[in-house]
Amino acid sequence: MLRSPVAVFLVVGILTAAGIIVGTNILADRAAADEAIAEARATTQLLAQSVVAPEFPAELIHLREKNLERFGRPLDRFDQEVSDRLLNTDRPFRINVWSEDGRLIYSSQLDVLQDTLAGHERLELDDAQRKVLAEGGVGSEIADPSRPEDLAAAEGTGGMVRIYTRFVTTAGKSSDPAKQEDAGKPVLFEAYFPVADLTDRQTQIFSSFRWITAAAVGLLMLLATVLLIGLTRQLRRASAERERLLRSAIDASDAERRRIARDLHDSVVQDLAGSAFAVSAIARNPTTPEESRETLDDAGTSLRTSLKSLRSLLAEIHPPDLHAVGLPAALSDLIAPAGTAGIQASVSVEGAETMADDKAALVWRVAQEAVRNAIRHSGASTLAVTVNADGRRLTLEVVDDGVGFDPAAVADPHSYGLRGLRSLVVDSGGTLEVRSAPGEGTTVRMEVDAQ
Known part of the structure; x- marks a missing residue:
């Protein structure tokens, strides 16, 4: 009788646990993805402000195709610095620096820089990029292969995420008036991160959430199972006690019925039977007057009817x-x-x-x-x-x-x-x-x- 509720509880518990695990995994996966992007954004901002900005030649904001040779030395020196300090690891894959008017003034992939300068292309800054240039902050988006600068980064990599922020050019330790004049100009800094790298980081973060969730759900199910077992045992004991009391009450009722039936049979029934025989014997006596004989017959019939009813009542009280x-x-x-x-x-x-x-x-x-x-x-x-x-x-x-x-x-x-x-x-x-x-x-x- 108690197995069915237990089975229902277990089924509902398993389904609930599965739903919790699936739901929390979905939420944890989203949180892990957001955290992986947040880490890449923080890395980009740190690189821009602490590594690139202090070393960036401010005069590069004037870089054009026609004066590429003029900036060759500072460009090569900065490129070597970037290669040594930033690109010896898997992240970021590539960095770009854009001027306020959308010109590519540096790329860690020099062929992209040269192709862009040769084509006199400018980046059409969108509202989000303009806001970052004006106010600071960090933005991110999936690299678009339809953009030439994104195509070069995303080709054969399985996709890239482009994260951008700004930094302000500085004159460094130079006392050159020209460099002093070029200082203080905001430029847009871009870093490309492979989607695969971010996915791997997302998986690492998600794994931590997964075990925490599984442990919490497992502990909850264990506590619920222990509680259910305790409640089931109490219910079984209560049911057994109720059954015992009910059977005791029925047994006591049967005993009382037997006593009443025995007392009635040994006293009232015997007395009625004797009275019925006596009355019938008197009615059949020839010396009994005729007028009394009819009355005695009626009394005998009444006694026998009452005796029959009493015996039926005894059978109802307790069967023989x-x-x-x-x-x-x-x-x-x-x-x-x-x-x-x-x-x-x-x-x-x-x-x-x-x-x-x-x-x-x-x-x-x-x-x-x-x-x-x-x-x-x-x-x-x-x-x-x-x-x-x-x-x-x-x-x-x-x-x-x-x-x-x-x-x-x-x-x-x-x-x-x-x-x-x-x-x-x-x-x-x-x-x-x-x-x-x-x-x-x-x-x-x-x-x-x-x-």
């Missing part, structure tokens, strides 16, 4: 034999009061020898309550008690053609006098059902294992 072989006789005694109520009652028992004695006792208890309700409340004209057993399943049906009732119209349809027995039937692995409708009578059906 609750063993399987005695079930048909016990049920016949049980329906005896139906005749007094004007109800035509019948009993049919098949396979009594195949059922266990405790199941026969259960059949009698359920039939007793159903028959009592039918006689007292149904207003029926017929009542049928049917028992069928085939060695495996045992079925009891008590059917009347009375007024019936609407189960939906009462507060508790299971309070049809069978509530206490319902638990016993369920604990025995069976079912107890009450079917009724206004004007259609009532059927009480019990089905349980025969053994």
